[in-house]
Amino acid sequence: MTPQKKNSLSCHHCPLSSLCLPSNLNHNETTQFDQLIKERRTIERNQHLFRINEPFKQVYIVQSGAVKSYSISMEGDEHVNAFHFPLELIGFDGLADETHQVSAIALEHSVICTLPFEPLLSFASTAPALQRQLFNMISQHMVSVFSISSNSYAETRLATFLLDLSNRLKKRGRSSSDFKLSMSREDIGNYLGLAAETVSRLFHGFEKKGILETNRRTIHLNDFYALRTLSSGS
Amino acid sequence: MTPQKKNSLSCHHCPLSSLCLPSNLNHNETTQFDQLIKERRTIERNQHLFRINEPFKQVYIVQSGAVKSYSISMEGDEHVNAFHFPLELIGFDGLADETHQVSAIALEHSVICTLPFEPLLSFASTAPALQRQLFNMISQHMVSVFSISSNSYAETRLATFLLDLSNRLKKRGRSSSDFKLSMSREDIGNYLGLAAETVSRLFHGFEKKGILETNRRTIHLNDFYALRTLSSGS
DNA sequence: CGGCCGATTGAATAGGGTCAATGTTAGTGG
DNA sequence: CCACTAACATTGACCCTATTCAATCGGCCG
Structure with missing residues (x-):
């Protein structure tokens, strides 16, 4: 070795x-x-x-x-x-x-x-x-x-992003519903073409709707159906 | 044959x-x-x-x-x-x-x-x-x-788009300043994540600034320097 | 020559950005 | 082990850009 x-x-x-x-x-x-x-x-x-x-x-x-x-x-x-x-x-x-x-x-x-x-x-x-x-x-x-950039609404983009993350982690044998975000809100926003504050507000909004729970870098996805609906609502 | x-x-x-x-x-x-x-x-x-x-x-x-x-x-x-x-x-x-x-x-x-x-x-x-x-x-x-999606302002996106088009045509032995847009405003807007009306308005704005001349599908780029400045102004 | 699609232009609106203040936490060093 | 701090996250208020809706214009095709 x-x-x-x-x-x-x-x-x-x-x-x-x-x-x-x-x-x-x-x-x-x-x-x-x-x-x-x-x-x-x-x-x-x-x-x-x-x-x-x-x-x-x-x-x-x-x-x-x-x-x-x-x-x-x-x-x-x-x-x-x-x-x-x-x-x-x-x-x-x-x-x-x-x-x-x-x-x-x-x-x-x-x-x-x-x-x-x-x-x-x-x-x-x-x-x-x-x-x-x-x-x-x-x-x-x-x-x-292409999947991200084609979405026009901030909500749609974040939902697509979360589902993409979830899928990729699942494919690698990790939980698709509970994971740790390894990147900051700033990074997510930058990647999605949104302000970090917007990302924060969106997480809050999703949480209020019961779609997910989040605390800083940890995240739990509750309602995949809702996420998919949001994600497709381009 | x-x-x-x-x-x-x-x-x-x-x-x-x-x-x-x-x-x-x-x-x-x-x-x-x-x-x-x-x-x-x-x-x-x-x-x-x-x-x-x-x-x-x-x-x-x-x-x-x-x-x-x-x-x-x-x-x-x-x-x-x-x-x-x-x-x-x-x-x-x-x-x-x-x-x-x-x-x-x-x-x-x-x-x-x-x-x-x-x-x-x-x-x-x-x-x-x-x-x-x-x-x-x-x-x-x-x-x-990546070059397009990273731009946040509509002006920046269109400028980047036009320069990209110009470069690609030039590389293929065509004029870099005069060409025919083969796609509609709708298509351009869709590709750039903008409304067709916004594209129209931007062309008009560029024209007023003397950056280019356009009539429907034909286009003439006057001021590459200005375009590059706009394009980099993310 | 008429019809139709694409392009332009205008007015009002909303979605998200920016700026600024405040919370929160992980990591540091004592 | 605990207090401190800097970086990250959240929240609020206001503003601006681009969208939407609507009307009009212009050319190209049949």
């Missing part, structure tokens, strides 16, 4: 591997894939995984924790592009012109698998299942991007 | 091929790639390329013309996801679960190259330059998605 891997799991032992990039690889291929992984490192809250303008060399997969990716406008204000949870691929933004277009920062203590990109592509050429899975994950991401 | 290709150009003769998927392929590979193309068909305004929920089998590249992709919410209203111009890849939305997540419709008479997906992937495995280019194009697309 190499030193940098001592704190984490090889793909063979990772409970999430069946849903991850190597999901459709056989045992041998998975071993090969595992050897592609340069490191599995832990990063703490507020530490960067990479920063905008840095050269693009590798992609990352969240094994545990949560990461936010954001860009900075010319006026210097931040725009949150995405939140990333376990199984999700980060860093593809840098591919197009070899330079990262966004920064990625940990929202909490996280474990991140690092995949050098060139070797990954080479290996993907020899393992169709991996190539396919790569495209799948990217496609999935693309589709999800 | 097969019948369905008689109206259009093979990659070898296509003036855009140096910027297209096969850009980094050698002559032989390009020939192989060209044979992957199932058809190059013309579609007319308001004809669909594919519809939401149809099985995903192939991807498309616009050779000429313009295409809009959109989804329909549960309430039945349309949301415009993207406009596609020559060189742009359409259809990846369907990859994740084998079914198209959006519909694609021609905004004007267009020529579309059709690439069956499985053969494309197989070929990509043997031609690293193509595999790479595929990822590049997807990555590029992903990055561009």
Whole structure:
């Protein structure tokens, strides 16, 4: 076991591997894939995984924790592009012109698998299942991007956001109704194109309607039906 | 020359091929790639390329013309996801679960190259330059998605939109300052998250400031500096 | 030439933003 | 272990931007 891997799991032992990039690889291929992984490192809250303008060399997969990716406008204000949870691929933004277009920062203590990109592509050429899975994950991401921005009302956006979060966590074997928000109201608002105060007021409103209960970062979803109704009420 | 290709150009003769998927392929590979193309068909305004929920089998590249992709919410209203111009890849939305997540419709008479997906992937495995280019194009697309939604003011959004359009057309050898909008005000507004009336008013406002001239679908951009200033004023 | 769809323009309204004050809590250090 | 503090969250009041509804205009197509 190499030193940098001592704190984490090889793909063979990772409970999430069946849903991850190597999901459709056989045992041998998975071993090969595992050897592609340069490191599995832990990063703490507020530490960067990479920063905008840095050269693009590798992609990352969240094994545990949560990461936010954001860009900075010319006026210097931040725009949150995405939140990333376990199984999700980060860093593809840098591919197009070899330079990262966004920064990625940990929202909490996280474990991140690092995949050098060139070797990954080479290996993907020899393992169709991996190539396919790569495209799948990217496609999935693309589709999800649209779901939020298409909603016009603040209520609708927050409901969509909460359902999306809930689904993603559920898919990863976590509770779909009770979870801890790893990001601030500010981050949520920024991501949804709303003021943090609006997010706060919306949580309050949802709570009054009995749709959910929340206390700071903890949240419990009561009424999925109501959330879905709100979410679809574009 | 097969019948369905008689109206259009093979990659070898296509003036855009140096910027297209096969850009980094050698002559032989390009020939192989060209044979992957199932058809190059013309579609007319308001004809669909594919519809939401149809099985995903192939991807498309616009050779000429313009295409809009959109989804329909549960309430039945349309949301415009993207406009596609020559060189742009359409259809990846369907990859994740084998079914198209959006519909694609021609905004004007267009020529579309059709690439069956499985053969494309197989070929990509043997031609690293193509595999790479595929990822590049997807990555590029992903990055561009964020630029609009991050702008909060209507003025900013429209300015960003116009500059994006201008850049994309320029890259394809067309004028960056004079062009014909292939989409309605309604479509623009929908795409930007604005009412059509707001788009109309904004055009009027820009015109009064001397930034551009417009008459219905034709547009002339005068003052790129002003547009860039507006665009960055998030 | 007429009809119809898209574009424009105006007036009133509402949804969400901004600014400012106040609560609350996790984390720090003594 | 407890008190302190800074960062985050909440709440209120006011304002502004963009929406909605409605009317009119203009061109393109048949």
